[in-house]
Amino acid sequence: SYLVKGNCLYLDGGAVLGGVMFLDKAKILKLAKGFRGRSKNCIRIAAPRVTKALQYATRDRKQKKREMRSLWITRINAGTREHGLKYGQFMSGLQQENIQVNRKVLSELAM
Amino acid sequence: MKENPPKVEPPYENDEGLITVHHPEEGVTLPPHPNQIFAVVCFKGRQFRVVKDERILIENVTEDIQVGQQFVLNDVRMIGTYDYTCLGRPTVANARVFVTLEEKPQSEKVIIFKKTRRQGYQKSMGHRQVLSMLRVDRVEHEISEEGMLKLQEKGQLTTLQ
Secondary structure: OEEEEOOEEEEHHHOEEEEEOOOOHHHHHHHOOOOOHHHHOOHHHHHHHHHHHHHHHHHHHHHHHHHHHHHHHHHHHHHHHOOOOOHHHHHHHHHHOOOOOOHHHHHHHHO | OOOOOOOOOOOOOOOOOEEEEOOOOOOOOOOOOHHHEEEEEEEOOEEEEEOOOOEEEEEOOOOOOOOOOEEEEOOEEEEEEOOEEEEOOOOOOOEEEEEEEEEOOEOOOEEEEEEEOOOOEEEEEEEOOEEEEEEEEEEEEOOOHHHHHHHHHHOOEEEOO
């Protein structure tokens, strides 16, 4: 059994699990919604998984911008190939004409 | 090492743009119906495709503008209607979007959590961004029949076959 006191998890025998938790138990379990199996219900399993999830979220907020641009390029490519052009030819044509509509909007127009 | 080719300045800038007419047999109704015109507007480095009564959510506008105040966005990259499409190089002249600042909500809280394992380093921070909700009131493109004919003479008007 364990006791959550302040921000620490105290186990039987005086050990403290995993260092200091920056959130209390209820908030950790709230962030663990949708996790698999006991990771969403049991604090000892949820806590390390939640910290990993938050690290991934922080990293992926930057990666999301890269992934979205890649998705837009795929969509523009598909749209231009329907009309006989490839993405590279299309974009170089736009550059020559100094048309500065960005890829996000171009992908919306293509869909 | 290969050098990049010298950058060539385009000969035109911020002029009327390239117009493509969709149905040359039907012609073009001018001025276009206010509900049937869209604009690609650039604001604060981001571009949005807007129609009338659409809402834009962006990071905070300057503090000079009060809630409920209407202002104009002049950086329009593209205009499209049922009859024609106008691509700006890079912006379309005589096109503007009227926008009202509706409210200034805060975004959902985002937790920034950094950790290096086995080194005792971990920190956590919360952040709520102040956003601005803009509502598009009107999209305007001032072009007349004489303007269209002038563009045809210059060679900037094309039609879809």
